[in-house]
Amino acid sequence: MFRKVVVQNLEKKIGNRIIISDVNLKVNSGDLLVITGPNGAGKTTLLRLIAGLIRKSNGEVLLDDKSYIPAISDLSRQIGYLGHRPMIYTGLTAYENLSFFGKMYQIENKSRIESLLSKVGLYFYRHHLVDTFSRGMMQRLGLARTLLHDPTLILYDEPFTGLDPEGQGLFRTTVRELQEAGKIQILTTHNPDYLQGLLICEVKLNLGQVIEVIQRSC
Amino acid sequence: MLKKIFWIYGKDLREEFKALHNLLLMVVFALLLVFVFSLSINVSPTASQKIYPVYLWVIFLFTSTIGLSYSLDKERDQDALDALLLATGEWYSIFFGKFLTNLTLLCLVEIVVVPVYLIFLDFRGTLNIQILFLNLLLGSIGLTLVGTLLHAINLQMNGRQILLPILYFPIVIPLLIAVSQSLGIALGNSGNLQLWLSLMIIYDLIFTIIPLTIFDFVMEV
Numbered sequence: 001m002f003r004k005v006v007v008q009n010l011e012k013k014i015g016n017r018i019i020i021s022d023v024n025l026k027v028n029s030g031d032l033l034v035i036t037g038p039n040g041a042g043k044t045t046l047l048r049l050i051a052g053l054i055r056k057s058n059g060e061v062l063l064d065d066k067s068y069i070p071a072i073s074d075l076s077r078q079i080g081y082l083g084h085r086p087m088i089y090t091g092l093t094a095y096e097n098l099s100f101f102g103k104m105y106q107i108e109n110k111s112r113i114e115s116l117l118s119k120v121g122l123y124f125y126r127h128h129l130v131d132t133f134s135r136g137m138m139q140r141l142g143l144a145r146t147l148l149h150d151p152t153l154i155l156y157d158e159p160f161t162g163l164d165p166e167g168q169g170l171f172r173t174t175v176r177e178l179q180e181a182g183k184i185q186i187l188t189t190h191n192p193d194y195l196q197g198l199l200i201c202e203v204k205l206n207l208g209q210v211i212e213v214i215q216r217s218c
Numbered sequence: 219m220l221k222k223i224f225w226i227y228g229k230d231l232r233e234e235f236k237a238l239h240n241l242l243l244m245v246v247f248a249l250l251l252v253f254v255f256s257l258s259i260n261v262s263p264t265a266s267q268k269i270y271p272v273y274l275w276v277i278f279l280f281t282s283t284i285g286l287s288y289s290l291d292k293e294r295d296q297d298a299l300d301a302l303l304l305a306t307g308e309w310y311s312i313f314f315g316k317f318l319t320n321l322t323l324l325c326l327v328e329i330v331v332v333p334v335y336l337i338f339l340d341f342r343g344t345l346n347i348q349i350l351f352l353n354l355l356l357g358s359i360g361l362t363l364v365g366t367l368l369h370a371i372n373l374q375m376n377g378r379q380i381l382l383p384i385l386y387f388p389i390v391i392p393l394l395i396a397v398s399q400s401l402g403i404a405l406g407n408s409g410n411l412q413l414w415l416s417l418m419i420i421y422d423l424i425f426t427i428i429p430l431t432i433f434d435f436v437m438e439v
Contacts, residue, residue: 051300051304052304053300053303074307076303076304076307077304077305077307079304081300081301083300084297085296085297086296087296087297087298088296088298088301089229089292089295089296089298090292090295090296091233091234091236091237091292092232092233100225100229101301101305103225104222104225104302104305105305129236138296145301149305
């Protein structure tokens with residue numbers, strides 16, 4: 001378990017095009033860093049770089065001062081990632097999805113799966129095919145999948161997509177609980193108003209660069 | 219790593235057998251090709267003996283592209299591949315899990331198609347079952363290894379289905395020659411069985427090693 005994430009001079013180029021340029025961030029245990037910015041600002045790319053899902057061109061992502069190289073690292077198993085899409089299998093039931101990912105994380109724990117399904121309001125639908133779920137239900141299941149292995153670093157990419165007001169409330173409550181538990185959380189959104197009532201630090205991104213640090217509490 | 223491979227394989231089969239979309243599509247497509255070939259081949263018995271093996275493997279080649287597209291595309295469907303990568307921490311178990319799924323589907327298609335093919339084309343020679351089994355197994359392994367790797371590359375290039383056959387067909391030509399020749403021997407043609415079997419084994423070994431060396435690079439663009 002690590003206690004801080006440091007992003008140093010992070011850069012991502014595709015061909016000659018710079019997608020992320022010289023980004024520096026530091027997020028400590030219990031912090032919620034919110035990355036805002038318009039479409040195409042590079043929010044998703046930055047999050048995927050931090051998760052190690054894409055290769056960086058330059059710079060470092062340090063987890064407790066250790067360079068994070070995802071392909072040869074068990075550190076990736078301490079990361080929870082909820083993307084635009086919920087990253088689940090629509091051909092399986094909600095329970096089967098969590099059971100499969102539980103196996104991959106070697107935490108085959110029926111009660112953990114069931115309590116997470118209850119937490120996100122899907123216990124009743126646990127044996128239903130995900131294919132029959134609405135967008136919001138899939139996103140709830142995605143949240144349960146993200147938290148299944150009790151990750152240290154949790155990354156959310158536009159997590160409010162498809163969530164109804166009840167789901168948004170559930171999400172805020174979950175984020176608050178995770179803050180209290182000392183988890184490191186990084187979230188991208190167009191609209192930080194969704195996070196009202198939460199202690200956040202916010203950085204604004206545009207054209208791949210941090211243009212403003214709005215609240216310097218991190 | 220082995221456990222992870224089998225969990226991914228198990229998950230894929232569970233998904234597949236719930237809907238049967240992919241398997242049914244592959245079987246129907248392969249049977250249609252058998253039907254088309256049986257109508258179009260009109261040659262002397264001697265010539266047909268040489269053509270049968272080639273056509274059968276062409277059917278499997280075309281059919282395998284359908285299965286390959288499906289198995290990795292569904293990982294992209296809700297971006298589940300990213301979650302799977304974070305959970306496994308490496309690509310090899312994903313690659314070999316997918317390989318096993320694709321191989322199983324192709325073998326199931328072969329179990330249905332081979333007898334139908336022999337009946338439809340009115341095959342009357344002697345069939346060496348052992349050689350046929352070896353031929354189907356080694357040929358399917360080779361096709362699936364190459365196909366799974368190329369499809370993964372294709373996905374990263376955002377080329378989707380269009381590029382797959384263009385990359386896939388030329389690379390499997392040496393394998394197609396070997397499988398067609400050895401299948402011909404199983405159907406009673408003369409030839410050097412050892413040579414063709416060795417070639418298939420070498421081909422399979424090469425395409426087992428290549429993903430181990432390049433798959434990380436391929437997937438982390």
